[in-house]
Amino acid sequence: MILGALATAALGAIYGSKPHIIVLYADNLGWANVDWHRPPNLNPGEFTTPNLKWLADNGIKLDRHYTYKFCSPSRSSLLTGRLPVHVNIYNDNPTMPGAGIPDNMTLISEKLNSAGYISHFIGKWHVGMASKKTKTPEARGFKTGLGYFHSNNNYYTSVRQQGCNNTEAVDLWDTGSHSTANGTKYQEQIFADRANHILANHDVHTPLFLYFAFHTSAWGWDPAKQGADLQPEQSYYEKYAFVDDPDRRKNNAMVSFMDDAIGTMLEILMQRGMYENTLIMWSSDNGGAVHLGGGANVWPLRGGYLNNWEGGVRAAALLSGGFLERVGVKPGGTLEGFIHECDWWATFCYAAGVSPDDSKAAANNLPGIDSHNMWDLITGKNTTSPRYEWSLTPLGESLSRSSDGGDAAYMSEGRYKLIVGKIRQAGWCGQIHPNTTQPWDSMKDILECPYLDNKPGCLFDILADPNEHEDLATKMPEKAREIYAKMLAAEKEWFNPNRGKADDPRACAIAQSSGYWQPYLD
Numbered sequence: 043m044i045l046g047a048l049a050t051a052a053l054g055a056i057y058g059s060k061p062h063i064i065v066l067y068a069d070n071l072g073w074a075n076v077d078w079h080r081p082p083n084l085n086p087g088e089f090t091t092p093n094l095k096w097l098a099d100n101g102i103k104l105d106r107h108y109t110y111k112f113c114s115p116s117r118s119s120l121l122t123g124r125l126p127v128h129v130n131i132y133n134d135n136p137t138m139p140g141a142g143i144p145d146n147m148t149l150i151s152e153k154l155n156s157a158g159y160i161s162h163f164i165g166k167w168h169v170g171m172a173s174k175k176t177k178t179p180e181a182r183g184f185k186t187g188l189g190y191f192h193s194n195n196n197y198y199t200s201v202r203q204q205g206c207n208n209t210e211a212v213d214l215w216d217t218g219s220h221s222t223a224n225g226t227k228y229q230e231q232i233f234a235d236r237a238n239h240i241l242a243n244h245d246v247h248t249p250l251f252l253y254f255a256f257h258t259s260a261w262g263w264d265p266a267k268q269g270a271d272l273q274p275e276q277s278y279y280e281k282y283a284f285v286d287d288p289d290r291r292k293n294n295a296m297v298s299f300m301d302d303a304i305g306t307m308l309e310i311l312m313q314r315g316m317y318e319n320t321l322i323m324w325s326s327d328n329g330g331a332v333h334l335g336g337g338a339n340v341w342p343l344r345g346g347y348l349n350n351w352e353g354g355v356r357a358a359a360l361l362s363g364g365f366l367e368r369v370g371v372k373p374g375g376t377l378e379g380f381i382h383e384c385d386w387w388a389t390f391c392y393a394a395g396v397s398p399d400d401s402k403a404a405a406n407n408l409p410g411i412d413s414h415n416m417w418d419l420i421t422g423k424n425t426t427s428p429r430y431e432w433s434l435t436p437l438g439e440s441l442s443r444s445s446d447g448g449d450a451a452y453m454s455e456g457r458y459k460l461i462v463g464k465i466r467q468a469g470w471c472g473q474i475h476p477n478t479t480q481p482w483d484s485m486k487d488i489l490e491c492p493y494l495d496n497k498p499g500c501l502f503d504i505l506a507d508p509n510e511h512e513d514l515a516t517k518m519p520e521k522a523r524e525i526y527a528k529m530l531a532a533e534k535e536w537f538n539p540n541r542g543k544a545d546d547p548r549a550c551a552i553a554q555s556s557g558y559w560q561p562y563l564d
Contacts, residue, residue, distance in 0.1 A: 059247070059249065059319055060157065060158070060159070060249040060393065060394050060395060061249065061319055061320060061321045061363070061365040061393055061394075062249055062250040062251075062252075062316055062319055062320040062321070062363075062365075063154065063159075063249075063250070063251045063252075063320075063321050063323075063390055063393065063394070064250075064251075064252045064254070064307075064320060064321070064322045064323070064363070065120070065251075065252070065253045065254070065323050065324075065386070066254050066256070066304060066322065066323070066324040066325075067117075067120070067165070067166075067253070067254070067255040067256060067324075067325060067326075067327050068256050068258055068259065068297075068300060068324070068325070068326045068327065069113065069166060069255070069256055069257055069258060069259060069260035069326070069327055070113075070259055070260045070261075070326065070327070070328065070329075070330060070331040070336065070338060070347050071258070071259050071297065071326040071330060071338060071357075071358060072326075072329065072330020072331070072332065072338030072339045072340045072346070072353075072358070072471075073329065073330060073339070073340040073341070073343050073353065073356065073357070073358050074330070074339040074340055074341045074342075074471070074473075074475075075089065075091075075259070075293065075297055075330060075338055075339055075358070076091050076094055076095070076098075076358045077090060077091045077092070077094065077095040077098075078095060078098055078103060079358060081339070081341050081342075081473035081474070082473070083473040083474065084473055084474055087284070088282075088285060088290075088294060089282075089294040089297055089298060090298065090301070091297060091298070091301040092301065092305070093301045093302070093304045093305035093308060094301055094304065094324065094360070096308075097304075097308075097322060097324065097360055097362035097363075098360045098362065098374075099373065099374050100362055100367075100373045100374070101322070101360055101361050101362025101363065101366055101371075101373060102360065102361050102362070102366070102371065102373075102374075102375045102376065102377045102420070103359075103360050103375070103376045103377065104325070104359035104360055104361060104377050104381060105376050105377060105378045106356065106377075106378060106379065106380045106381065106427075107325055107356070107357050107358075107359035107381050107383070108355050108356060108357070108380065108381070108382045108383065108453075109325070109326070109327060109328045109329075109355055109357045109382075109383045110126045110131070110328060110355065110383075110434070110435075111328055111329070111347065111348055111349055111350055111354040111355050111434070111435065111447075112133055112328050112347060112348055112444075113133055113166075113168055113193055113260075113327055113328065114130060114132065114133045114134065114141075114142060114168045114169060114193070115129075115130050115131050115132065115133075116327040116328050116383060117166075117167075117168055117169050117255065117327065118130040118142060118143050118169050119382075119383050119384045120150075120383045120384065120386060120387075121143065121149045121150055121151070121169065121182075121253075122143055122147045122148070122149060122150075122384070122387065122400075122411070123150065123384050123385075123386075123387025123388060123398065123400070123411035123412065123413035124147070124384055124409060124410075124411055124412050124413070125382065125384055125412045125432050125433060126435075127433045127435075127436050127532060127535070127536050127537065128409035128412060128535070128536075128537045129143060129144070129147065129409070129537060130142060130143065130169075130537075131435060131436070131439065131444075131536075131538075132440070132443045132444060133168075133193055133443075133444070134443065134541060134544065135192075135204055135205055135544040135545070136168075136170060136171035136172070136191045136192060136549075136559070137171075137204075137205055137206060137544050137545050137546050137549035137550065137562075138172075138541055138542050138543060138544040138546065139172045139541065139542040139546055139563065140170075140172075140539065140540070140541025140542045141169075141170050141171070141172070141541055141544075142168070142169035142170030142171075142177065143169045143170055143182075144403075144408060144539070145173075145176040145177070146402050146403055146405075146406040146408055147400065147402070147403045147408055148400045148401075148402050148403060149182045149183055150251075150386070150387050150390060150391075151163070151182060151183030151184050151251060151253070152182060152183035153387075153390075153391055153394075153396055153398070154183075154249075154251045154390065154391075154394050154396070155183050155251075156396055157249070157391075157394040157395055157396040158248070158249055158394075159248075159249045159250065159251045159394065160185050160244070160245075160248055160249070160250055160251070161183050161184045161185060161250075161251040161252075161253070162184055162185055162186045162187070162240050162250075162251070162252050162253070163179040163184040163186070163187040163188070163189060163253050163254075163255075164187075164188050164189060164233050164236050164237055164240075164252070164253070164254045164255070165188075165189045165190075165233050165254055165255035165256055165257060166189060166190060166193075166194075166255040166256070166257055166260075167179060167187070167189045167190065167191050167215075167255070168191065168192065168193055168255075170191075171191040171549075171559065171560070171561055171562075172546070172549070172561060172562060172563045173561050173563045173564050174218070174561040174564050175564055177561060178215065178218075178561060179215075179217075180217050180218055184253075185217075186216075186217045186236075186240070187215065187216070187217050188214075188215070188216045188217065188221065188223075188232075188233065188236050189214075189215060189233075189255070190202070190213040190214055190215065190257075190559075191213055191215065191559055191560075192204060192213050192263075192559065193260075194257070194260055194261050194262055194263055194270055195212075195213040195214070195229070195257075195262065195263050196229075196262050196263045196264065196265070196273070197228060197229045197230065197257065197262040197273035197275075198225065198228060198229065198262075198273065199212070199224055199225050200212050200213055200214040200221075200223075200224035200225070200229055201213070201224075201263060201265055202263050202559060203263060203265055203268070205544055205545045205550075206545050206549065206550035206553060206554065207550070209550060209553050209554050210265055211553040211554070211556075211557050211558055211559050212224045212557060212558050212559070213558070213559040214229075214558075215560060219560075220556070220558035220560050228275045229257060230256065230257055230258060230275065230296075230299055230300070230303065231275070233254070233256070233257070233303075234303040234306065234307075237252065237254050237303070237307055238306060238307065238310060240252060241307060241310040241311060241314070241316070242310050242314070244316075246314055246315060246316055249394070250316075251390075255327070256300050256303075258296045258297060258299060258300040259272065259293050259296040259297050259300070259331075259337065259338065260331070261273075261331075261335070261336075271292075271335060272289060272292035272293060272296065272335070272336075272337050273292075273296075274291075274292045274295035274296045274299070275295065275296075275299050278295035278296070278298050278299045279291065279292065279295045281295065281298070282294045282295050282298075286477075286478050287476050287477050287478050289334075289335055289336065289337035289476050290337055290339075290474075290475070290476050290477070292337055293336075293337030293338055296337075304324070317363065317364045318364035318365070318367075318368065319364060319365055319368070320363040320364060320365055321361070321362075321363045321365050321366065321390075321393065322361070322362045322363040323359070323360075323361050323386060324359065324360050324362070325357050325358070325359035325360075325383065326357040326358050326359070327357070328347050328354060328355065328357060329343070329345070329346050329347045329351075329352075329353045329354040329355060329356065329357060330346050330347055330353065331346060331347045332345075332346030332347070332353065332467065332471055332475065332476075332482070332484050333346065333347075333348070333467070333483075333484045333485055334476075334481065334482075334483055334484070334485075336476075337476065339471050339473075339474075339475040339476075340352075340353035340471055341470070341471040341472065341473050341475060342470065342471075342509050343356060343470075343471075343508070343509055343510075344467075344468070344469070344470050344509055344510040344511075345465075345466075345467040345468065345469075345484070345510075346467050346471075346484060348446045348447070348466070348467065349446065349447075349449055349465050349466050349467050350434050350435055350449045350451035350459075350461055350465065351465070351467060351468070351510060352504060352508060352509070352510055353467070353470075353471070354467070355434060357383075359381075361377075361420065366420075369421055370421060370422075371420065371421055371422070377419065377420065379416075379419045379425075379426060379427030379429070380427045380429040380430060380456055381416055381419075381427065381429060382412075382414075382429050382432060384411075384412050384413050385413050385414045385415075385416050385429055386413070386416075387411060387413035388411070388413035388414055388415040388416075389413075389414075389415050389416045389417055389420070391415075392415045392417050393417065398411060398413060398415070399411070408537070409535075409537050412432070414427075414428040414429050415428075416428075416429075427456070429456075430453075430454075430455060430456030431453065431454055431455065431456070431528075432452075432453050433451075433452050433453075433528075433529065433532035433533075433536075434450075434451035434452060434453060434459075435447065435449060435450050435451050436450060436529075436532055436533045436536045437450040437462065437463075437529060437530070437533045438450075438533060438536070446466055446485065448463045448464045448465075449461055449462075449463045449464065449465035449466075449491075450462045450463050450529060452525050452526075452528055452529040452532065453504075454524075454525045454528060456505075457503055457504060457505040457506075458501060458502070458503055458504070458521060458525060459501070459502045459504050459510075460498075460499050460500070460501050460515075460522055460525040460526060460529065461491050461499055461500045461501075461502075462491055462492070462493050462498075462499040462500075462526065462529065463491060463492070464488060464489075464490055464491070465488070465489050465491060465500075466484065466485050466487065466488050467484040467485065467487055468487045468488055468489035469482060469484065469487040470509065491515075493526060496516070496519075497515050497516050497519070498515055498519055498522040498523050498526055499515055499522055499526060500513045500515055501513060501514040501515040501518060501521065501522045501525070502514065546562065548562040548563065549562040
């Protein structure tokens with residue numbers, strides 16, 4: 043690790059400065075909801091992502107970029123450099139004191155700050171709320187942090203209603219206090235404005251880390267419906283009036299808004315001369331929301347967000363920015379090696395010239411990082427990825443905390459995936475999904491994959507069969523048993539502490555008295 047850090051410092055000296063690092067994280071966006079994965083039978087006017095496509099064409103497409111099957115664990119993994127099984131596998135309500143990332147795990151923002159970076163956060167936090175001192179963005183290394191704590195809120199009012207005797211309160215936080223910007227604009231525009239302000243005012247000679255976690259294209263909370271739905275900005279919604287399916291229309295509008303926001307950010311980077319020294323990683327936080335009302339499409343992959351099919355954990359992603367070309371990466375390529383979202387921790391540390399360890403976690407007997415440095419894979423020095431084996435979801439996932447789960451899964455040897463349990467969304471999207479003629483209630487499409495002597499779970503070769511059509515468990519029972527043994531071993535290393543109970547009375551009291559969801563322990 044020390045040698046790696048010294049090598050990077052030398053690399054930074056060669057190129058004049060450490061790269062600015064920007065992470066753009068979409069929410070529940072599908073594999074087929076970007077231009078380079080567009081289904082051939084889809085109307086070309088259905089949606090466009092020209093700015094994302096430009097980034098992909100001038101960078102590299104990440105063909106095997108893996109995440110967790112849903113939100114908070116993905117963010118916990120990205121920010122800590124750990125597989126979800128070693129940090130957090132649940133979308134716990136932030137009124138649970140221990141929800142999200144443990145206090146004594148170091149975030150990538152804190153590591154980059156130690157290398158001279160200034161870090162900013164925008165958007166969906168979803169890794170804890172309980173304490174101002176340990177859970178908020180500004181407590182975890184971000185100079186500024188504008189965003190919301192829950193899994194979603196209303197795109198227009200920032201209201202969220204969850205637990206605490208059905209308490210309705212605003213969920214919008216800005217660097218040490220609740221924000222009063224709610225209701226002033228479409229929330230994604232509030233976030234985009236903050237990103238533009240940061241980029242326009244940042245000292246170009248100081249390395250920047252910007253983590254912008256878009257709400258797009260996840261549901262927003264709708265108090266009138268006592269539930270959630272897609273909430274596009276009206277003018278973008280009108281652009282897609284020709285789309286007959288309402289959820290597909292809404293999703294297209296929301297993705298287009300995000301793409302335009304990214305385009306404005308790119309303009310600022312180029313105007314200020316920052317782009318040539320910037321790394322940009324864009325990804326969805328998990329697979330697409332293909333369930334009823336979700337609006338996304340993962341064609342031709344199987345399943346979707348919330349389960350361990352490829353459509354739930356293989357995310358559309360890219361790496362771009364002018365710094366890539368400066369280090370010799372040819373633009374327009376596709377990187378087929380496996381990368382897990384936790385691997386950006388070590389990769390960014392390498393680019394920044396700082397050792398990717400977590401001494402604070404070690405001192406508190408917490409799991410260490412799982413991250414692999416992918417720089418040699420990215421630059422072509424190595425053609426094979428160091429990431430080939432990991433636990434997706436451990437055996438014993440609590441269905442009371444993950445009601446659509448119960449699908450333990452393990453990736454082995456860089457090609458085999460074993461699934462054990464009951465797995466929902468066991469079908470495939472069509473090229474035009476969702477649609478009004480053949481609606482697919484994906485949650486009712488269930489495959490049983492019990493571990494039996496004659497059929498040990500469900501086994502797929504995702505290299506030969508990336509869309510998971512053929513279950514190999516009966517043809518390769520020994521391989522399935524071998525991977526199941528790894529799954530059992532991973533379960534023993536599962537970090538699963540007591541995080542307290544949701545609806546902590548202190549969280550409820552402050553939300554009810556102030557009208558805002560906010561930290562409640564200090």
